Structures are given as C-alpha cells and as structure tokens.
Amino acid sequence: MSNRKSAAEPRGAGDDPFAAFFEGVEQSASHRLGLAKLEFTEEIVNRMHALRLKKGELARRLGVQPGFVTRLLSGRNNFELGTMVKVSMALDCEFRCHLQAAGTETMWMDFLKEEPARPAADWQSTKYKRVSSETQLSITDESLAAAA
Numbered sequence: 552m553s554n555r556k557s558a559a560e561p562r563g564a565g566d567d568p569f570a571a572f573f574e575g576v577e578q579s580a581s582h583r584l585g586l587a588k589l590e591f592t593e594e595i596v597n598r599m600h601a602l603r604l605k606k607g608e609l610a611r612r613l614g615v616q617p618g619f620v621t622r623l624l625s626g627r628n629n630f631e632l633g634t635m636v637k638v639s640m641a642l643d644c645e646f647r648c649h650l651q652a653a654g655t656e657t658m659w660m661d662f663l664k665e666e667p668a669r670p671a672a673d674w675q676s677t678k679y680k681r682v683s684s685e686t687q688l689s690i691t692d693e694s695l696a697a698a699a
Contacts, residue, residue, distance in 0.1 A: 588630060589626060592623070592624055592628075595624065595638060596624065598644060599642065604642070606620045606621060607620075609638075609641055609642070612641035613637060613641050632648075
C-alpha cells in the first residue's frame with residue numbers, strides 16, 4: 552500500500568508546503584505589524600481626502616517638515632503611539648486603539664453627536680417670484696418640453 556494520495560483526493564494545508572508557509576507568515580508578528588501600519592496609513596489618506604487636505608497642510612498642522620508627512624504615508628514608518636495621536640488630532644479625529652479577540656470581527660461605526668452647522672443658503676430673493684395659493688399657474692406643452 553502506498554501513502555501517496557491520488558489526484559482526486561483533496562489536499563489539506565498540511566500537504567502543501569506553500570500553503571503552510573503562507574499560513575505561518577500570516578500569523579507572524581511582522582506580518583501583522585505591516586498590516587497595522589497599512590491600515591493606519593490608509594485611514595490617514597482617506598481622512599485627508601475627506602478634508603481635501605494636502606500633505607503640506609497636514610505638515611503645517613503637525614508643525615513638521617513636509618518630508619515627514621511623506622515618510623508617514625510611505626508605509627516604511629514605524630508609528631509611535633504619540634505620533635498616531637498627533638496625526639489624529641491634526642486630522643480633527645480621535646485616536647482609538649482596539650484589541651480584537653481571535654475568531655471575531657470588528658466593525659466600526661462613527662455617529663454624529665449633533666448635526667453640523669451648515670452655511671445659510673446663498674440665494675437672492677429678487678430672482679424668485681412669490682407664489683400664493685391664489686396664483687394660477689398655466690402649464691403648457693411648451694413649458695413641459697422646456698423643463699425636460
């Protein structure tokens with residue numbers, strides 16, 4: 552009898568040296584550190600886009616040279632907690648850190664504490680005609696075509 556599996560039998564991760572290697576890499580601290588850096592960097596970039604903030608403006612808010620921001624966003628930076636907090640503050644955010652238990656999934660939701668102030672509508676009343684309930688409106692085929 553042979554210990555060799557036939558081609559029809561499924562192979563497990565234990566049988567595939569590449570799968571076993573990559574599974575080990577995914578569990579390594581260096582891999583997880585790289586993922587954490589990438590996630591934080593992506594959050595910085597997304598927040599900068601949301602604020603329409605350029606690297607130079609972020610550098611000004613942080614009180615650093617623009618090259619420092621470039622290095623932060625390069626993915627080669629080893630973030631310190633203090634730097635992460637300062638960047639968060641410069642982006643009008645709160646820094647949050649979370650430990651996720653193995654076998655669970657974390658989902659983040661941000662809720663507004665209050666409705667943000669909105670600027671008053673910029674319109675000129677002279678451009679519009681007041682319509683009352685007594686005003687008769689005539690709708691013609693021409694006006695419908697023009698509106699479409």
